[in-house]
Amino acid sequence: MTSNVDALFARGGFAPDRVFTPQGDYGRYQCATPCIPSTWDSRPLITRLLAAYDPATGAVTDPSALPRCPNCGGEVEINVRIGPEFVDTPYLPAGRRLQQWLGTAHVDTRLLILEFGAGFNTPGVVRWPGEHLTRHFPHARLVRVNSTHPETPADLSGRTLPVPVEAGDLLDALTLPHLTPDPTETP
Ligand SMILES: [Zn+2]
Known part of the structure; x- marks a missing residue:
């Protein structure tokens, strides 16, 4: 689920039918x-x-x-x-698939929501839905990566992890060579 309208997820290799882009293209x-x-x-x-x-x-x-x-x-x-x-x-089918997938979850589902850079320009697209989902599933966790608005709702205390950094910096740090699997290594 993204507010991006440049098809960046599809261009980055994600299957287009698994990306919900409600803001258009x-x-x-x-x-x-x-x-x-x-x-x-x-x-x-x-x-x-x-x-x-x-x-x-x-x-x-x-x-x-x-x-x-x-x-x-x-x-x-x-x-x-x-x-x-x-x-x-064009975007409704992907939204329906997301809803159907969420519909298969039960009350004990351990849902992990990773949110990157969802501030207050269009909070109704990603930020608030993620909070609602965290509320809805008692075992859900919300990781909020946001350099300017990392704060999370008080009622979700203990189930959120604010990460106050730029998403790009975090992803760069996560793909450092020592964390990337060595292709010569036997699995
Ligand atoms: Zn016309």
């Missing part, structure tokens, strides 16, 4: 209205647009290359959550 377009709940890969549209772009004048020489909604012909916009027109259809 900069790599997709949608109708600005929207007239239909569809989204489109932006790459072929951008490729076409660049071919019609004159860098000397900054003009698009072929107006038909401008991205348009294939259904209504209207303007398109990036498919990220910027207002009520946001089309969330």
Whole structure:
């Protein structure tokens, strides 16, 4: 579950269908209205647009290359959550899978929630849901890696671990050579 909208998890090797990105994806377009709940890969549209772009004048020489909604012909916009027109259809299945997986957990499930860099820009996407889950499962633990807002709710005392560092610094420290398995070693 991430608020990232650059498909960074998928580009980093995570299976896209196992990443819930409720804030959308900069790599997709949608109708600005929207007239239909569809989204489109932006790459072929951008490729076409660049071919019609004159860098000397900054003009698009072929107006038909401008991205348009294939259904209504209207303007398109990036498919990220910027207002009520946001089309969330592509992201709902992953959200449902996450809910189904959580639904298989029982009251004794020892859930470990690792949260990286979820502050207060959009706390409803990752930060608060993680706290709710920790509350819901009595044996859950929450690790909050956050350099500026590592604080955790008082009612979860004893079940949280605030780590007040930059996520990148922590991950770098965790991948130091002495911690990386030696490929020549026999398992
Ligand atoms: Zn449209």
